[in-house]
Amino acid sequence: MRPSRPGVRGLPREYMRQLRLREIKALSRSHAASWPLGRNSNPRRSDSPRKSRILTASLSAAVPLQAPRGLHCSAAAHNSDSWLVPPWPEPRKGPTKALTLHEELFQQTLEGARDKANFVRAVQNFGQHNVHKRGHVDFIYLALRKMREYGVERDLAVYNLLLDIFPKEVFRPRSIFQSMFIHYPRQQECGIAVLEQMESHGVMPNKETEFLLIQIFGRKSYPMLKYVRMKLWFSRFKNINPFPVPRDLPQDPVDLAKLGLRHMEPNLSATVTIYQMPSSKDSTGTADPTEPHIVGIQTPDQQAALAHHNPARPIFVEGPFSLWLRDKCVYYHILRADLLPPEEREVEEIPEEWNLHYPMQLDLEYGRSGWDDYEFDIHKVEEGPVFAICMAGAHDQATLAKWIQGLQETNPALAQIPVVFRLAGSTGELLASSSGLEEPPPPEGQEEEEDSQQRQQQGQS
Amino acid sequence: MATSGCMGVANLLRRAVAARASRALVAFATSRRLLRTSPPSRAFAKELFLGKIEKKEVFPFPEVSQDELNEINQFVGPVEKFFTEEVDSERIDREGKIPKETLEKLKSLGLFGLQVPEEYGGLGLSNTMYARLGEIVGLDASIAVTLAAHQAIGLKGIILAGNKEQKAKYLPKLASGEHIAAFCLTEPSSGSDVASIKSRATLSEDKKHYILNGSKVWITNGGLANIFTVFAKTEVVDSDSSVKDKITAFIVERDFGGVTNGKPEDKLGIRGSNTCEVHFENTKVPIENVLGEVGGGFKVAMNILNNGRFSMGSTVAGMLKKLIEMTAAYACSRKQFNKNLSEFGLIQEKFALMAQKAYVMESMAYLTAGMLDQPGFPDCSIEAAMVKVFSSEGAWQCVSEALQILGGSGYVKDYPYERFLRDSRILLIFEGTNEILRMYIALTGLQHAGRILTARINELKRGNVTTIIETVGQRLRDSLGRTVDLGLTGKLGAVHPSVADSASKLEENVYYFGRTVETLLLRFGKTIVEEQMVLKRVANILINLYGMTAVLSRASRSIRVGIRNHDHEVLLANIFCAEAYYQNLFTLSQLDKYSPENLDEQIKKVSQQVLEKQAYVCAHPLDRTS
Secondary structure (H helix, E strand, O other): OOOOOOOHHHOOHHHHHHHHHHHHHHHHHHHHHHOOOOOOOOOOOOOHHHHHHHHHHHOOOOOOOOOOOOOOOOOOOOOOOOOOOOOOOOOOOOOOHHHHHHHHHHHHHHHOOOOHHHHHHHHHHHHHHOOOOOOHHHHHHHHHHHHHHHOOOOOHHHHHHHHHHOOOOOOOOOOHHHHHOOOOHHHHHHHHHHHHHHHHOOOOOOHHHHHHHHHHHOOOOHHHHHHHHHHHHHHHHOOOOOOOOOOOOOOOHHHHHHHHHHHHOOOOOOEEEEEEOOOOOOOOOOOOOOOOOEEEEEOHHHHHHHHOOOOOOOEEEEEEEEEEEOOEEEEEEEEEEOOOOOOOOOOOOOOOOOEOOOOOOOOOOOOOOHHHOOOOOOOOOOOOOEEEEEEEOOOOHHHHHHHHHHHHHHOHHHHHOOEEEEEOOOOOOOOOOOOOEOOOOOOOOOOEOOOHHHHHHHHHO | OHHHHHHHHHHHHHHHHHHHHHHHHHHHHHHHHHHHHOOOOOOHHHHHOOOOOOHHHHOOOOOOOHHHHHHHHHHHHHHHHHHHHHOOHHHHHHHOOOOHHHHHHHHHOOHHHOOOOHHHOOOOOOHHHHHHHHHHHOOOHHHHHHHHHHHHHHOHHHHHHOOHHHHHHHHHHHHHOOOOEEEEOOEOOEOOEHHHOOOEEEEOOOOOEEEEEEEEEEEEOOOOOOEEEEEEEEEEEOOOOOEEEEEEEEEEEHHHOOEEEOOOOOOOOOOOOOEEEEEEEEEEEEHHHEEOOOOOHHHHHHHHHHHOOOOHHHHHHHHHHHHHHHHHHHHHHOEEOOEEHHHOHHHHHHHHHHHHHHHHHHHHHHHHHHHHHOOOOOOOHHHHHHHHHHHHHHHHHHHHHHHHHHHHHHOOOOOOHHHHHHHHHHHHOOOOOHHHHHHHHHHHHHHHHHHHHHHHHHHHHHOOHHHHHHHHHHHHHHHOOOOOOOOOOOOOOOOOHHHHHHHHHHHHHHHHHHHHHHHHHHHHHHHHHHOHHHHHHHHHHHHHHHHHHHHHHHHHHHHHHOOOOHHHHHHHHHHHHHHHHHHHHHHHHHHOOOOOOOOHHHHHHHHHHHHHHOOOOOOOOOOOOO
16 A cells, blocks of 8 residues: 655656745745734734735646735735635625535524534534535535634644545546656645645544545645655744744733733843722723723843933833734833934943952953953944833723832932923824734824923822 | 950950960061062962962961961960850841841950951961961851951051051951951852942032942841941043943941941851841042042952952851760760661761761861961962852851751751751851852963963064973873873872872872863863863862862871871871862863763753743653544
8 A cells, every 4th residue: 555656756856946945935934924923013914915825836727716806905815724725606606506405504504603512513514414424525624614713723633524525546646647747736735725724723633633644645645745844844944933932822901001011021030010900890901091001021130220210301202113913913111212412421430439359340441442341343233222012902002101109119310300291193004904903093183292390290290 | 244354355466466476476487588489379279270289389288387376276265265165056047137246346355357467457477377267256147157257358448558548447347356357249130250340339419429329239247337338330531531330348337337238148058147238329429538549440359259258168167076976975966776877877977977077177178278378468269269168058058068967856846956057047048158269260261371381472473492302202202101200199198198099089180180271271271261161170170189288298297296186187187188089080081072971062952942831841740642
């Protein structure tokens, strides 16, 4: 039962090389997207047009070609799970018989909850209704689309169940020529689609997957190739993000804010303070303008810096700035000051009687020689200090003033310092296209400033 | 009975010492005359940084006269008897305090005023004598620490910086042990960082008192002491009439009021010594009790600490000698496989190590003590710090090896060995941690070398012909690979031919150490202060060099004078010198630029990552990615 060896090797070498390269690129790209980097990373965006072109080039024309989507036509991107799954057919435009049938399988379960058990039941029903597995490719595509709805898109067992629908041994190439000219391309592509969706959800295939694929498509097949590459690259990319974000983000906005703040402040000695809990009558905590949540973070160093701040110089509350955590966007504000002009900076002098045991400086005229100076000659833009960060449910001045009031408890110096609110309306270009937004930013058009007098009144109140 | 006997001994010693003092006075006068004509003595360790050996300072090994030796032996006998027969170290350790009667006997033996001048009722011992007594006191670590805190740092301030009235008022009672002294510097927020001292003394309205407020921690003798040397911040008007906070030292009596202490700390080792917090609350200190100048406390503290360190060498050596006796008896009696433990090579190695360490630290300690006893108050603070670092680390290593020999018996409380281990751990920490002392050793020396090097560079720039020729010639000779000869060996050399090989090893090390120091200074300039790993290596080399010098000097003297078992000394000296030589070569090569042996960059990166996460970074070995 050994599969015929020459299989893939039979393809023109150059062609194969390109295919492999492209697939690796595509794979790494989709990986980079599926583990969004913490700091302001872009939302996942499927680059479907490009990939579908690759597909057209690489696989035979037997694939039902979808019209290539425009480059910016990514409206469907966030709900389509995978580029290989054909787009959702318009339900009114004469649905095929097979599709309605399969749809019904899922409809039956609709009465119950949309969970794994019902999904599995629908898949099993398909097998029972359809002994000959007629239309299994369409069904698998349908099931792939439904997975997210049922919340099983990260369940390896379900993917294996889907692969199990394929009839075994039928699509295995039996001769060198069959494996050379892609055998059952539509089915192979469907198999790849399953793997692709696993990939985009970060599901690592296991031995069972491998066993199924060998049974269905044989060892020298494209799904198998995809499997091997997934096995190779998944492990390498899994921990590539030095700032990992948990896979399941907390739903509670306060917890999410805590997570986001910890993510931005790597200093472990920083303290997170909840200045205000969202009011209980409003469960979302964001729509209520009176009691939105306010969560802030501050390090001891920042506290010390704020204590030494010259009260004659105002400090600013700025924001909102966006932070992406996987597919969620949260907004934060910072409390910062301008950089001191050079003439006001205190030169840090080494006190004469500082260290009892050894001299803190040598009485030499020269410093480090050029040969031992490994600092790169970098032009650095110096910025003013940031004293604290907060995430609040609302981005208006009243809410942020409460944050400043809360900060005063741990930073008494803040009472003397005028605080200017600089709240921008727009938060960047990423807002419109994403569905995972916490909420749209407030439509405050112009920069809002408050003079120090008013601020000090607030401080007294 | 025993007490009166001790008293008798102390009186006898006092008389003997008085006689010696008159002789010493004569010697002092003559040496003073010498001082005027001869150039100021250069410190030995500082010259090593320039690649030079200041032979006059260390050769020959310092000796004491026969009379002095007899006197000290008369004194040592009863003290040793007391320590071996009457001091119950196990009980002191268990109960966490020194019994009253033991303390009384220590007082009657005069051990509380060893270095207090005779006119104030002390014994006025020289540093060498003090070191000799330290060997015996070291048999019980708790007593040694209590005594050291009393006289090496507690009352040392009064001897060094006190005026006549202060000395007359406090020293007699301190010397007799009627009062116990403590040294109060460390605070919760301030260890070596003196600038962050929070204790404050403010001048009262009538300008007759200072009002002292503050808390001090880790004060040895804090619960027993009646006299405290306290460091606190005072406002001082500077020369440019600006007000500044400066440290001032005060003599504070417990009777001044407002002095309280916490309960004794429960410690790992030296459990018999009393360590606790001391609080001062509105304590009224008369202005007569300012020690030294107002605002001059920093220097006072530095002097006290720098002076108090050298004695650790002999104290530890005394303890090690005892330990060698005890473990050797065990190794020669315990049989395994029909052989005594002493016949196994791996056990023999450990004894050789202990003997070698004891020999080196003893040599270093007495060499330093001898240097300190020379007239003219030589500055031997680097040497003292080196003795402290070497002896504390040697003690820890040797005790650990001893426990290895003893196996299980070393680990149980039925035997004294585990107490030795616990007691010796503190040596690496107190009186300035070894890390800090290494910085001190390296930086003080580099400062000296830097000054001279700068002067030479300036001369080169000015185009001084002789300097240029000298420099070029030196480079040429170096590139031809000449053999280093600093004049230790050869006919009528400072060292005996039996250790000549070791001496030339020392010479080679010293010479190339000087060159490396020069390169380092040129490379890093004043930013070398930031390069702590480099400084540590510099200090390590210097400690080795000083150890080599000490053993060579001592062994040479022993051979020439014909001391008992001097062949054994030659063996030990040669072993140590060879080991230190190869260690130095390795360390020197690490100090080279682009040295493959130097892993500092990687080490820094690792620690940076660990500290950023504040945890062990690696994933579990059983983790999988799938």
